[in-house]
Protein backbone atom coordinates (compact mmCIF):
# COMPACT_ATOMS: atom_id res chain seq x y z
CA UNK A 280 0.00 0.00 0.00
CA UNK A 281 1.30 3.53 -0.73
CA UNK A 282 2.20 5.46 2.44
CA UNK A 283 -0.81 7.56 3.51
CA UNK A 284 -0.41 11.21 2.64
CA UNK A 285 -0.56 13.37 5.75
CA UNK A 286 0.57 16.85 4.90
CA UNK A 287 -0.24 20.51 5.16
CA UNK A 288 -2.00 21.21 1.88
CA UNK A 289 -0.60 24.74 1.71
CA UNK A 290 3.03 23.79 2.34
CA UNK A 291 5.33 24.54 -0.61
CA UNK A 292 6.33 21.42 -2.53
CA UNK A 293 9.49 22.66 -4.25
CA UNK A 294 12.40 24.98 -3.53
CA UNK A 295 13.54 27.45 -6.18
CA UNK A 296 16.93 26.71 -7.81
CA UNK A 297 19.46 28.81 -9.64
CA UNK A 298 22.98 27.64 -10.43
CA UNK A 299 25.90 29.75 -9.26
CA UNK A 300 28.74 30.48 -11.70
CA UNK A 301 30.80 27.84 -9.81
CA UNK A 302 28.08 25.22 -10.27
CA UNK A 303 27.79 26.05 -13.96
CA UNK A 304 31.54 25.69 -14.35
CA UNK A 305 31.50 22.38 -12.44
CA UNK A 306 28.70 21.08 -14.68
CA UNK A 307 30.63 21.91 -17.82
CA UNK A 308 33.93 20.49 -16.45
CA UNK A 309 32.65 17.35 -14.70
CA UNK A 310 29.38 16.78 -16.56
CA UNK A 311 27.17 16.47 -13.47
CA UNK A 312 25.86 18.27 -10.39
CA UNK A 313 23.83 17.50 -7.28
CA UNK A 314 21.17 20.01 -6.21
CA UNK A 315 20.02 19.78 -2.62
CA UNK A 316 16.45 19.88 -1.28
CA UNK A 317 14.75 20.59 -4.60
CA UNK A 318 11.71 18.82 -3.14
CA UNK A 319 10.59 20.05 0.27
CA UNK A 320 9.56 17.45 2.86
CA UNK A 321 5.91 18.01 1.84
CA UNK A 322 6.85 17.78 -1.85
CA UNK A 323 8.77 14.55 -1.33
CA UNK A 324 5.83 12.97 0.54
CA UNK A 325 3.34 14.08 -2.13
CA UNK A 326 5.46 12.97 -5.11
CA UNK A 327 6.21 9.62 -3.47
CA UNK A 328 2.55 9.07 -2.68
CA UNK A 329 1.29 9.75 -6.22
CA UNK A 330 4.13 7.76 -7.80
CA UNK A 331 3.41 4.75 -5.60
CA UNK A 332 -0.30 4.84 -6.44
CA UNK A 333 0.64 4.68 -10.14
CA UNK A 334 3.38 2.09 -9.58
CA UNK A 335 1.18 -0.27 -7.60
CA UNK A 336 -1.66 0.05 -10.10
CA UNK A 337 0.58 -0.88 -13.03
CA UNK A 338 3.58 -2.92 -11.93
CA UNK A 339 4.00 -6.42 -10.62
CA UNK A 340 6.61 -8.05 -8.39
CA UNK A 341 10.22 -8.16 -9.61
CA UNK A 342 10.61 -10.98 -12.15
CA UNK A 343 14.24 -11.87 -12.95
CA UNK A 344 13.19 -13.44 -16.26
CA UNK A 345 11.83 -10.11 -17.53
CA UNK A 346 13.68 -7.02 -18.75
CA UNK A 347 14.31 -3.63 -17.10
CA UNK A 348 11.35 -2.06 -18.88
CA UNK A 349 9.08 -4.52 -17.09
CA UNK A 350 10.86 -4.49 -13.74
CA UNK A 351 12.10 -0.95 -13.29
CA UNK A 352 10.41 1.57 -15.56
CA UNK A 353 7.05 3.29 -15.57
CA UNK A 354 7.03 5.67 -18.53
CA UNK A 355 5.14 8.97 -18.80
CA UNK A 356 4.62 9.19 -15.08
CA UNK A 357 3.46 12.80 -15.57
CA UNK A 358 0.30 11.37 -17.18
CA UNK A 359 -0.53 9.59 -13.95
CA UNK A 360 0.55 12.06 -11.27
CA UNK A 361 -0.63 15.71 -11.27
CA UNK A 362 2.17 16.71 -8.87
CA UNK A 363 4.84 15.14 -11.07
CA UNK A 364 3.26 16.93 -14.01
CA UNK A 365 3.59 20.28 -12.21
CA UNK A 366 7.16 19.47 -11.25
CA UNK A 367 8.13 18.30 -14.77
CA UNK A 368 6.40 21.12 -16.63
CA UNK A 369 6.99 24.06 -14.36
CA UNK A 370 9.06 23.10 -11.32
CA UNK A 371 12.34 24.64 -10.16
CA UNK A 372 14.40 22.53 -12.55
CA UNK A 373 13.07 24.59 -15.47
CA UNK A 374 15.12 27.60 -14.36
CA UNK A 375 18.19 25.39 -14.16
CA UNK A 376 17.43 24.02 -17.66
CA UNK A 377 17.25 27.63 -18.86
CA UNK A 378 20.83 28.04 -17.64
CA UNK A 379 22.06 24.74 -19.14
CA UNK A 380 20.04 24.45 -22.37
CA UNK A 381 18.80 27.93 -23.26
CA UNK A 382 15.47 29.73 -23.54
CA UNK A 383 13.65 27.08 -25.63
CA UNK A 384 13.02 23.87 -23.69
CA UNK A 385 10.91 20.75 -24.09
CA UNK A 386 10.44 17.70 -21.93
CA UNK A 387 12.09 14.67 -23.56
CA UNK A 388 11.20 11.90 -21.07
CA UNK A 389 9.45 11.44 -17.75
CA UNK A 390 9.51 8.05 -16.05
CA UNK A 391 9.96 6.24 -12.78
CA UNK A 392 13.12 4.17 -12.56
CA UNK A 393 12.50 2.13 -9.45
CA UNK A 394 14.60 -0.61 -7.93
CA UNK A 395 12.38 -1.88 -5.21
CA UNK A 396 13.95 -4.13 -2.58
CA UNK A 397 14.55 -7.51 -4.21
CA UNK A 398 15.21 -6.00 -7.65
CA UNK A 399 18.81 -7.10 -8.13
CA UNK A 400 18.99 -6.13 -11.79
CA UNK A 401 21.87 -3.86 -12.79
CA UNK A 402 22.06 -1.31 -15.62
CA UNK A 403 25.32 -1.41 -17.58
CA UNK A 404 27.44 1.61 -18.48
CA UNK A 405 25.70 3.87 -20.98
CA UNK A 406 25.08 7.43 -22.08
CA UNK A 407 21.46 8.56 -22.08
CA UNK A 408 22.04 9.87 -25.60
CA UNK A 409 22.98 6.28 -26.50
CA UNK A 410 19.34 5.26 -26.04
CA UNK A 411 18.18 7.75 -28.62
CA UNK A 412 20.62 10.25 -30.04
CA UNK A 413 19.23 13.76 -29.80
CA UNK A 414 20.85 16.75 -31.51
CA UNK A 415 21.74 19.35 -30.18
CA UNK A 416 23.85 17.58 -27.59
CA UNK A 417 22.88 19.64 -24.57
CA UNK A 418 20.09 17.41 -23.29
CA UNK A 419 20.07 17.09 -19.51
CA UNK A 420 19.01 14.09 -17.43
CA UNK A 421 17.62 14.88 -13.98
CA UNK A 422 17.20 12.18 -11.34
CA UNK A 423 15.13 13.19 -8.34
CA UNK A 424 15.79 10.79 -5.47
CA UNK A 425 12.63 9.63 -3.70
CA UNK A 426 14.70 7.52 -1.27
CA UNK A 427 18.15 7.92 0.19
CA UNK A 428 20.31 5.86 -2.16
CA UNK A 429 23.74 4.37 -1.63
CA UNK A 430 25.78 1.44 -2.90
CA UNK A 431 23.71 -1.10 -0.99
CA UNK A 432 20.36 -0.17 -2.52
CA UNK A 433 21.60 0.55 -6.03
CA UNK A 434 22.61 4.22 -6.32
CA UNK A 435 24.01 5.46 -9.61
CA UNK A 436 27.68 5.36 -10.50
CA UNK A 437 29.27 7.74 -12.95
CA UNK A 438 32.61 8.63 -14.47
CA UNK A 439 33.23 12.35 -13.89
CA UNK A 440 34.37 14.12 -17.05
CA UNK A 441 33.41 11.19 -19.29
CA UNK A 442 30.97 13.44 -21.20
CA UNK A 443 34.00 14.95 -22.92
CA UNK A 444 34.30 11.80 -25.07
CA UNK A 445 31.17 12.87 -26.96
CA UNK A 446 28.69 10.52 -28.54
CA UNK A 447 29.55 6.80 -28.30
CA UNK A 448 27.58 4.97 -30.99
CA UNK A 449 26.38 1.45 -30.19
CA UNK A 450 24.63 -0.33 -33.07
CA UNK A 451 20.92 -0.83 -32.31
CA UNK A 452 18.50 -2.41 -34.74
CA UNK A 453 14.82 -1.40 -34.85
CA UNK A 454 14.15 -4.78 -33.17
CA UNK A 455 16.59 -3.93 -30.33
CA UNK A 456 14.79 -0.62 -29.88
CA UNK A 457 11.36 -2.23 -29.94
CA UNK A 458 12.49 -4.79 -27.34
CA UNK A 459 14.06 -1.98 -25.23
CA UNK A 460 17.30 -3.96 -25.28
CA UNK A 461 19.94 -2.59 -22.97
CA UNK A 462 22.76 -0.52 -24.50
CA UNK A 463 26.01 -1.44 -22.76
CA UNK A 464 29.23 0.47 -23.48
CA UNK A 465 32.67 -1.05 -22.77
CA UNK A 466 34.44 1.48 -20.56
CA UNK A 467 37.60 1.98 -18.55
CA UNK A 468 35.90 2.48 -15.18
CA UNK A 469 38.96 3.12 -13.01
CA UNK A 470 37.70 6.65 -12.32
CA UNK A 471 34.10 5.63 -11.64
CA UNK A 472 32.50 6.90 -8.43
CA UNK A 473 29.26 5.96 -6.64
CA UNK A 474 26.81 8.84 -6.26
CA UNK A 475 24.98 8.38 -2.95
CA UNK A 476 22.09 10.81 -2.80
CA UNK A 477 19.53 11.95 -0.22
CA UNK A 478 15.80 11.84 -0.88
CA UNK A 479 14.59 15.18 -2.25
CA UNK A 480 17.94 15.96 -3.90
CA UNK A 481 18.51 15.91 -7.65
CA UNK A 482 21.43 14.49 -9.61
CA UNK A 483 21.64 16.03 -13.05
CA UNK A 484 24.02 15.19 -15.85
CA UNK A 485 25.00 15.79 -19.44
CA UNK A 486 23.59 13.53 -22.20
CA UNK A 487 27.08 12.03 -22.77
CA UNK A 488 27.81 11.21 -19.11
CA UNK A 489 28.71 7.54 -18.68
CA UNK A 490 26.70 6.05 -15.84
CA UNK A 491 25.44 2.73 -14.53
CA UNK A 492 23.83 1.24 -11.45
CA UNK A 493 24.07 -2.04 -9.56
CA UNK A 494 21.15 -4.05 -8.21
CA UNK A 495 19.34 -3.23 -4.98
CA UNK A 496 20.89 -5.61 -2.44
CA UNK A 497 19.05 -4.16 0.55
CA UNK A 498 16.42 -6.32 2.20
CA UNK A 499 14.45 -3.41 3.61
CA UNK A 500 15.09 -0.30 1.49
CA UNK A 501 13.68 0.62 -1.90
CA UNK A 502 15.56 2.82 -4.35
CA UNK A 503 13.07 5.01 -6.13
CA UNK A 504 14.03 7.67 -8.66
CA UNK A 505 11.95 10.09 -10.70
CA UNK A 506 13.72 10.46 -14.04
CA UNK A 507 13.05 13.53 -16.18
CA UNK A 508 15.01 14.55 -19.24
CA UNK A 509 14.94 17.98 -20.89
CA UNK A 510 16.07 19.02 -24.37
CA UNK A 511 16.33 22.03 -26.60
CA UNK A 512 12.83 22.59 -28.02
CA UNK A 513 14.16 21.99 -31.55
CA UNK A 514 16.07 18.79 -30.68
CA UNK A 515 15.78 16.08 -33.35
CA UNK A 516 16.12 12.30 -33.22
CA UNK A 517 19.25 11.51 -35.22
CA UNK A 518 18.24 7.81 -35.49
CA UNK A 519 14.82 8.72 -36.84
CA UNK A 520 15.69 10.71 -39.99
CA UNK A 521 16.25 13.74 -37.76
CA UNK A 522 12.57 14.09 -37.00
CA UNK A 523 11.78 16.27 -33.98
CA UNK A 524 11.60 14.49 -30.62
CA UNK A 525 8.00 14.95 -29.57
CA UNK A 526 7.73 16.34 -26.08
CA UNK A 527 5.86 19.13 -24.31
CA UNK A 528 7.10 22.64 -25.09
CA UNK A 529 7.82 24.06 -21.63
CA UNK A 530 9.68 27.32 -22.27
CA UNK A 531 10.16 29.60 -25.28
CA UNK A 532 9.40 28.56 -28.81
CA UNK A 533 10.11 25.92 -31.48
CA UNK A 534 10.22 25.74 -35.26
CA UNK A 535 8.25 22.47 -35.19
CA UNK A 536 4.43 22.83 -35.10
CA UNK A 537 4.09 19.20 -33.94
CA UNK A 538 6.15 20.00 -30.84
CA UNK A 539 4.08 23.14 -30.18
CA UNK A 540 0.94 20.99 -30.35
CA UNK A 541 2.30 18.10 -28.26
CA UNK A 542 0.46 17.91 -24.89
CA UNK A 543 -0.44 21.60 -25.35
CA UNK A 544 -3.71 21.01 -23.49
CA UNK A 545 -1.86 19.42 -20.56
CA UNK A 546 0.72 22.19 -20.43
CA UNK A 547 -2.19 24.67 -20.44
CA UNK A 548 -1.20 26.44 -23.65
CA UNK A 549 -3.77 27.22 -26.34
CA UNK A 550 -2.66 26.55 -29.93
Ligand SMILES: O=C(O)CCC(=O)C(=O)O
Nearest residue numbers: 392402407490491492506
Ligand atom coordinates in the same frame (compact mmCIF):
# COMPACT_ATOMS: atom_id res chain seq x y z
O1 LIG B 1 17.61 3.58 -12.42
C1 LIG B 1 18.78 3.24 -12.57
O2 LIG B 1 19.39 2.59 -11.73
C2 LIG B 1 19.53 3.60 -13.80
C3 LIG B 1 18.84 4.67 -14.53
C4 LIG B 1 19.60 5.07 -15.70
O3 LIG B 1 20.77 4.91 -15.82
C5 LIG B 1 18.88 5.69 -16.77
O4 LIG B 1 17.64 5.63 -16.75
O5 LIG B 1 19.52 6.23 -17.69
